Amino acid sequence: MQQSSERCKIIVDAMGGDYAPENAVIGAVEAANENSGFDLFLVGIEKDITKVLKEKKLKFDTSRIINAPEVIEMGDSPTDAIKKKPNASIVIGSKYVKEKKAHAFVSAGNTGAMMAASTLIMGRLKNVGRPTIGAEIPNVHGTCHLFDVGAGKDAKPVHLFEYAVMGSIYAKELRNIPNPKVGILSMGEEESKGNEVTTAAFRLLKESKLNFVGNVEGRDILTGNVDVVVCDGFIGNILLKFGESVPKLLKHLLKQTADKNLIDKIKIGLFKSTLKRALKSLDYQEHGGVPLLGVNGISIIGHGSSTPKAIKNMVFRAYDMYKKDLNNKIENSLTDYLNIVDPNK
Amino acid sequence: MQQSSERCKIIVDAMGGDYAPENAVIGAVEAANENSGFDLFLVGIEKDITKVLKEKKLKFDTSRIINAPEVIEMGDSPTDAIKKKPNASIVIGSKYVKEKKAHAFVSAGNTGAMMAASTLIMGRLKNVGRPTIGAEIPNVHGTCHLFDVGAGKDAKPVHLFEYAVMGSIYAKELRNIPNPKVGILSMGEEESKGNEVTTAAFRLLKESKLNFVGNVEGRDILTGNVDVVVCDGFIGNILLKFGESVPKLLKHLLKQTADKNLIDKIKIGLFKSTLKRALKSLDYQEHGGVPLLGVNGISIIGHGSSTPKAIKNMVFRAYDMYKKDLNNKIENSLTDYLNIVDPNK
Numbered sequence: 287m288q289q290s291s292e293r294c295k296i297i298v299d300a301m302g303g304d305y306a307p308e309n310a311v312i313g314a315v316e317a318a319n320e321n322s323g324f325d326l327f328l329v330g331i332e333k334d335i336t337k338v339l340k341e342k343k344l345k346f347d348t349s350r351i352i353n354a355p356e357v358i359e360m361g362d363s364p365t366d367a368i369k370k371k372p373n374a375s376i377v378i379g380s381k382y383v384k385e386k387k388a389h390a391f392v393s394a395g396n397t398g399a400m401m402a403a404s405t406l407i408m409g410r411l412k413n414v415g416r417p418t419i420g421a422e423i424p425n426v427h428g429t430c431h432l433f434d435v436g437a438g439k440d441a442k443p444v445h446l447f448e449y450a451v452m453g454s455i456y457a458k459e460l461r462n463i464p465n466p467k468v469g470i471l472s473m474g475e476e477e478s479k480g481n482e483v484t485t486a487a488f489r490l491l492k493e494s495k496l497n498f499v500g501n502v503e504g505r506d507i508l509t510g511n512v513d514v515v516v517c518d519g520f521i522g523n524i525l526l527k528f529g530e531s532v533p534k535l536l537k538h539l540l541k542q543t544a545d546k547n548l549i550d551k552i553k554i555g556l557f558k559s560t561l562k563r564a565l566k567s568l569d570y571q572e573h574g575g576v577p578l579l580g581v582n583g584i585s586i587i588g589h590g591s592s593t594p595k596a597i598k599n600m601v602f603r604a605y606d607m608y609k610k611d612l613n614n615k616i617e618n619s620l621t622d623y624l625n626i627v628d629p630n631k
Numbered sequence: 632m633q634q635s636s637e638r639c640k641i642i643v644d645a646m647g648g649d650y651a652p653e654n655a656v657i658g659a660v661e662a663a664n665e666n667s668g669f670d671l672f673l674v675g676i677e678k679d680i681t682k683v684l685k686e687k688k689l690k691f692d693t694s695r696i697i698n699a700p701e702v703i704e705m706g707d708s709p710t711d712a713i714k715k716k717p718n719a720s721i722v723i724g725s726k727y728v729k730e731k732k733a734h735a736f737v738s739a740g741n742t743g744a745m746m747a748a749s750t751l752i753m754g755r756l757k758n759v760g761r762p763t764i765g766a767e768i769p770n771v772h773g774t775c776h777l778f779d780v781g782a783g784k785d786a787k788p789v790h791l792f793e794y795a796v797m798g799s800i801y802a803k804e805l806r807n808i809p810n811p812k813v814g815i816l817s818m819g820e821e822e823s824k825g826n827e828v829t830t831a832a833f834r835l836l837k838e839s840k841l842n843f844v845g846n847v848e849g850r851d852i853l854t855g856n857v858d859v860v861v862c863d864g865f866i867g868n869i870l871l872k873f874g875e876s877v878p879k880l881l882k883h884l885l886k887q888t889a890d891k892n893l894i895d896k897i898k899i900g901l902f903k904s905t906l907k908r909a910l911k912s913l914d915y916q917e918h919g920g921v922p923l924l925g926v927n928g929i930s931i932i933g934h935g936s937s938t939p940k941a942i943k944n945m946v947f948r949a950y951d952m953y954k955k956d957l958n959n960k961i962e963n964s965l966t967d968y969l970n971i972v973d974p975n976k
Contacts, residue, residue: 290867292864358845398854424880425671426879426880426883439818440826442828444936472786473865478864479698481784481863503872504870504871504872504874504875505873505876507876508877508879508880509876509880517869518826519818520817520826521865521869523849524816524817524818524849524866525849525869525870525873527848527849527850528849528850528853528874529873530843530849531849531853531854532851534771534853534854535770535853535854536909538771539907539909540905540909542909543908543909550905550908553901553902554902554905556901556902557899557902560885560902561885563895564884564887564888565884573867609736624723
């Protein structure tokens with residue numbers, strides 16, 4: 287939907303997440319209370335939503351509840367579920383955006399179903415072959431925006447190119463990085479160190495007006511000063527899940543050390559809260575969901591275990607994307623690049 | 632070289648690594664002093680080697696120095712270097728193995744040149760399409776053996792199959808894991824969650840006699856109880872370098888926290904040595920190099936910053952591979968599997 291003078295409308299999936307509807311409803315209402323710039327709607331099983339509103343004594347205009355009697359569970363097969371449960375919150379929320387009744391849909395529900403519903407129902411933006419999901423990973427110099435982390439797999443060179451364009455616009459508009467440095471994730475810095483797909487993507491990106499810094503390596507995600515890193519979603523997804531498991535290994539190694547030596551045990555006990563504070567920036571709850579870029583509407587996907595705070599941040603992110611007119615900027619940029627990615631050129 | 636009653640001969644590259652020839656010579660001589668089961672040779676610039684032996688007062692039979700007047704530097708382009716410097720230690724060491732004058736070659740030099748020399752000069756074992764390098768990553772349940780971490784890229788399904796066979800034999804023979812669990816690194820556990828290559832490899836592995844547990848995710852490397860994980864070298868390399876950079880980010884986050892709060896600063900100061908002990912198992916120096924599996928000989932490749940201890944461990948690993956007759960076992964297993972991987976089947 288083209289940005290207009292129209293008031294922004296954001297729908298939150300009340301049934302999305304491991305602690306739904308409670309966390310989703312609380313977070314959504316808090317977002318609406320904190321910022322009056324947009325109209326907020328809740329989609330889900332009406333009686334469950336009103337129950338939470340009542341129990342938590344939350345003020346909310348019940349005419350803004352969109353009833354969706356079915357629920358896509360976390361374990362449901364994504365594409366099957368959106369076909370078999372046409373009255374599920376994820377399907378109805380996406381349809382509202384498709385039909386221009388709302389600008390954004392926010393859900394901490396089944397990630398695969400959210401991606402499928404957003405892509406299939408909202409459709410893709412003009413010139414986007416593959417929508418993409420990014421992760422914001424804190425590093426030594428600030429934040430690395432990694433695209434794609436699992437919206438697609440078996441990406442073609444042109445898809446990596448699109449990720450770079452969309453990721454750069456996102457980093458610039460939503461994260462205020464003036465001229466984001468973009469790199470391709472590879473086995474070495476030299477152009478020749480890529481695989482077949484990244485080497486071809488390298489050639490495309492060299493011709494673009496993006497601030498392309500060439501290939502970057504695995505270590506540059508956490509230590510390099512590159513703002514946007516693009517890779518196949520298969521790799522990004524593996525990397526992200528690997529990274530999320532690091533604190534668990536750290537905890538295990540500390541426990542092993544504590545068990546060997548009493549002084550270490552005492553030190554580790556004292557240190558726990560400090561370590562927790564240090565690792566806080568790695569916590570996705572602080573960031574609050576990720577946008578699926580490239581679909582024709584605003585789609586924000588949250589982690590299943592999203593807290594009310596995470597849900598609130600997801601709503602604010604959706605509103606920010608609306609205000610910055612992100613989707614129009616993506617379409618326009620990709621139109622500018624048609625001559626580069628044209629295979630007949 | 633087929634294992635025989637012949638005495639094992641191991642060549643160490645004296646010129647390999649950032650602290651060559653010192654670390655390499657010291658580590659090699661220590662290995663020979665600790666274990667008399669094999670004959671040790673040093674290859675490199677003779678006068679540089681004898682200088683270290685003299686300075687460090689090391690006893691070594693100088694008739695076991697193989698003179699190699701050229702040196703492949705860390706920054707040299709691998710395939711160019713092995714062509715343009717035929718008298719470099721890496722080339723000569725590999726030739727000795729090729730010509731059956733030695734069983735194993737160990738180097739902490741230019742990794743790419745070592746891989747190229749081992750593959751091109753020693754050649755591949757029968758039925759091996761792609762040699763592979765593995766990493767041993769400590770996890771909550773023990774160790775995950777990740778193959779491939781960069782010997783190849785754009786792997787075909789049959790290559791992932793070979794990695795699984797070679798990795799299983801390695802984990803069983805060298806790490807005493809009776810029936811290693813093998814998984815394919817993927818985006819989800821279901822068979823459908825793979826990409827084109829892993830889905831085809833899944834079908835091959837299902838038919839094998841390996842203890843195949845299906846797809847595993849990024850988090851399973853550090854937290855799962857899977858012994859061998861196979862992936863394209865492009866992914867493995869990115870993952871390994873990402874993992875190696877985690878301690879650097881941790882240090883950065885701790886510093887940030889310390890700068891904010893004096894008590895945290897004191898706690899972090901007290902805790903430093905404990906953390907270092909806890910992270911010790913992540914230190915590749917403790918492990919000492921990785922074998923390039925699938926080449927016709929024993930090739931052990933070490934990190935550029937290898938200490939004498941790491942070099943020593945690399946020599947012991949080479950000897951262990953010889954004693955366990957690893958290469959014959961790999962060839963025999965792959966012969967057994969010819970009917971599975973035959974594309975005409």
